[in-house]
Amino acid sequence: MQERQVLGGKVLTIPFKVCAAIVLIGLFFIGKRFIFGIGSVSNMNDGYPWGIWIAYDVVVGTALACAGYSIALIVYVFNKGEYSPLVRPALMTSMFGYTLAGISVIFDIGRYWQAYNIFLPWLSNLHSVMFEVALCIGTYILVLWMEFAPVLLDKFKADELKVRLNRIIFVFIALGILLPTMHQSSLGTMMLMAGHKLSPLWWSGFLPLLFLITAVVIGYAAVIFESLVAAIAFKRPMEMHLLSKISALMPWLLGLYLVVRIEDVNLRGYLPLAFDGGLLGNLFLLENLLFLAALLILAYPSNRQSPRLLFIASCAMLLGGSMYRFNTYIVGFDPGTGWQYFPSVPELFITFGIIAAEVMAYLWFVKTLPVLPKLTKA
Amino acid sequence: MKIRRRDFLKGVAASTLLLAAEQTPAQAKRARKDLPPNAVGILYDSTLCVGCKVCEHACKQANNKPVEHTNPKEPMWDNPQDLSANTLNVIKRYGVEGQKDTVDGFAFIKRHCMHCLDPACVSACPASALVKNPENGVVTYNKKACIGCRYCQVACPYNIPKFEWDSPFPEITKCQLCAHLLAKGGISACCAACPTGASLFGPVEKLRLEAKRRLGMKLGEYYDFPVANIDSTEVQQHRAGGYVQHVYGERELGGSQVLYLAGVPFANLGLPDLPEDSYVALADGIQYAIYKGMVYPLVVLGGLIYIIRNREEKKE
Ligand code: SF4
């Protein structure tokens, strides 16, 4: 059994207070949205019905929260128990990321008070990709909390409950692998329907596959990023042996992604668009160059031992993957009737509030709960 | 045994990926949808439209929608620029001067829901708030079901559904082919009001034939054109315009119950060139190929539970 450590220390630090202030501003605008309607805080419009709340909070946010999924995949499916020290912190970030994505959906949807409608059997539309995504994400949030529950039960010394939960935990672990596989690819399928409104540089029959791969890539990158940053911030040794082993996987995934991504655009005959010097073409190139850079760095075993290069590669993957997803939902989308969209300040602050809430929750949990692996001091 | 189980799992994961990868768009489509048995629709003939906008007004009256002032400084009369939550039907003009129905001149187009045969909005809606009537094919909206996710707006290839952005209790709005009037045996308000027969209501089969008849007319000669309802006896005589030889909406994305005829290329009127297979058919096909209707996910879940449970037990 892996030993865990409660980090301890003061919770009310300056970063924590700054985050709290941002959350308060966000809450103010959320209040405004509920009183005066979405149009009062957001620049979304009938041409761009989805803005950053969906494209960032949900589509990019849940990918960043795929850390838990990606680690569970190697620990449980490929039976690499040695990575289990990474499971708890990863699960925790996933839990926060998904929970907050779920919350931002509530203020994004117009008729939130009847959101439960989609789960009423006589109203559920089984053909709707949105239905599948909502069901999977909703269930997955519960699953994440169940998977994380042992940590909370540890804290409150509820041993009997923990034993009982441990007896069935494998069901949740299994669901925790299946559900993200489904909804992360479906987030791609969702934009298939946008058809001619989505630039051919992003619209593709391979959207589901590309979204699945980016979820896994971003998930691993988030694990690497989070561990390195936590090591520096909390002055702990870096888990380099594990991180460099995980990153050995990445060149393969990135290679697969790049081949499918480029070949798909090429076969459909739209590759020239990438080089026409326009915004979309340049963004397409940037996305893929970021992935290529990460691939080139991580392809060399010696580079994988360097925290600095690992950090750079993880940033490139996070950025490249997030851009791909964001562009698919916003930048590459053009309804074609002169509509434009750029998020408004209140709209941005609501998203910043979500991010700040996530950081606060992270700081609070690692300082008060046994999440990070215990250091064996000499 | 251990190794075999592990290989099985890897196999499952790999084959799921492959399955997704194997599906080139051409293979993954599901079949097109047929016209509902009593499908009704609208044939809009741009060459007959005089741009009087009586249909806009009639639509607002029939659907209780307020007037809209595009320029708030001159709130003289209703002048919406495009469809909006308060405007379910709009007449737009392409070009300003010159001869009507020529590329260098000007032409009108009427925009509202197309009542697609394979509607993207219906397939997208998670709460079945948008449904296609199996009898007459009209696509209607039910606010009691809608959650306001706006996926219908993203999905509609014609940007038809609109959202009440400034309401704390917003609804989606769109043309429902005046379903409330049809239920009482009437016809759509816009067609009833149209003075020239440019907007013509009727069974889609008949409208298709009528459109074909018009495409065969000789330029400049006089013909009879039915007014308001193709089944009515009221006709007007007009000179046949120079039609572009295409019925827009007959095949686009699997076809729609609203059909267009025009004297200038449809792309000039804001109606994009679209493939004959709907994006819905494609998305459905791919979803089905990956999931085989929930069978694959259950098999994978079973495999995962089996393997993880064994491992956890071994650890204890
Ligand atoms: S035009 Fe748009 S709103 Fe109307 S039926 Fe087709 S997809 Fe639905």
Ligand code: SF4
């Ligand atoms: S906004 Fe309403 S009608 Fe449109 S897809 Fe969502 S639930 Fe359905």
Ligand code: SF4
């Ligand atoms: S059918 Fe009815 S709702 Fe639709 S455009 Fe005509 S008048 Fe308006």
